[in-house]
Amino acid sequence: MPTIAEKILKGKAGEIVECEVDYIMVNDITGVPAFEVFEELGLESKREIKKEKVVVVQDHYVPNKDVDSAEQAKALRNYARKYEIEHYYEIGKDGSGICHQVMIEEGFAAPGRLIIGADSHTCSYGALGAFSTGVGSTEAAAAMATGRLWFKVPATQKFVINGELRKYVMGKDIILHIIGDISVSGSLYKSQEFYGAVIEKLSLSDRITISNMAVEAGAKAGIIPPDEKVFDFLRGRVRGEYKPVYADTEGEYEEVLEYDASEIVPTVAKPFSPDNTVPASELDVPIDQAYLGSCTNGRIEDLRVAAEILKGKKVNQEVRMIVVPASKKVFEQALEEGLIKIFLEADAFVCGPTCGACLGGHMGVLASGERCISTTNRNFIGRMGHKDSEVYLANPAVVAASAIEGRITDPMELQ
């Protein structure tokens, strides 16, 4: 009996299928090569691009970090104009932000949809019951021309998380715990589905963090069956109709992995791999920077958790803290709730939405020997800057507590 992935891709695990995609997202890094490849197909006339499916977001190196990135953003802007792309998101404008937050907030992501994006964290929309996955620029170009793409239907692993979550344990800890268990290749070529009482209780924001990092285990998608929380979120926001898709009760899973949430603690992934996980409480590591943001953990719920810990406190004298809301909407909401004031009063640096330092772009690049505790998704060699810098991945509560203490800290220690 079919899994969610098999139903959306309309095939059996292992088959190669060709499917109509609902949306194709590209950003300033992957978009320009995609349009260049599209033009190689020789279909330049405006009518020949499936423009209603194309979403273009400037987010990685904007505001431009140097002349080369400015040229790249300009080239993308020009392509968007040339092909009259209506779903175009420019910094500062309404709806803008980090591409995956935009896809979710602006109602592109919805249950049952098949969405591709030229960015690996496109798998984030699995939290809304979509089959969404990262592709390259050439594939994005092919889909812009044809509206379709080939897929190998993945086998599915079922993850069941039951029990009670402890205080300060978030979606980030669940997914880091799982990746620590199965390794960064534990879901290679596979789709993940998440079930259990803990997932049902989890906020949509925490679910997005889980789906977002499915790719860090090598997965093609990380899907959570959609429920009322998703439908409520989409009301008045979603574009067009959507139809939720669920696995059959006897879904054919390659593997079922069960976890007891009460055993999951605030978790940190040490350099240089997301599966190099340890409990935050076991680390005594001084830090130079604390980074709160990204498509993984830059939502209002993440900012609230960090602000609650930082309220009335100061970031350690030896630490720079950087706060990057994931979108303009998140920024506005954080302003309204007084969170930005809390961050500023705690001596954090707050900037507008951008992928920023997550991938070593700008807004917090690390020097040699520096260490950063970060709510982002990757801690590879040189990911946030110099090859001899280090990134420790954690949830927003751990990042806030560590910023105060100047060393990696389990927030329970501040109680």
Added chain:
Amino acid sequence: MRIWKFGHNVDTDQIIPAEYLTTGNAKKLAAHAFAKVRPEFSEEVKEGDIIVAGENFGCGSSREHAPRALLGAGIRCVIARSFARIFFRNSINIGLHLIEADVFDRIEEEDEIEISFEVGMIRNNTKKEEYKFKPLPEFMQKLLDSGGLIPYIKEQKWELNK
């Protein structure tokens, strides 16, 4: 022909660090391939060289710049125990040959090897050994034979403008 050996979980940030992602040009990207972890690579790599690696080669970002950088550097093919899926698709779609084979413990940098894609065989002339590998599924082989996804679409008129 030289073999460049890498370990397990070689990520796309190692293959092409993010700060160089301001161009999609394969030759320009090749100048920075493995810049942080193996700076001599871009200087010394020659047309026809081969990469041998362990599990999960190309994990991380979806940047097609990674296989493009390797193509631009003249890499003829990558042999690994397994590949990350987006890297795998990107490589096939742009015409970079990949071989999934468990030879990580058998092939060293100083070895002399020959590859026969038709038969699915790697011959290690130094060790006098042969290793079989499974050819790609037919559809993917067709893509590669066409030179990648774009030439394939042009050849097949693949659902264009339907």
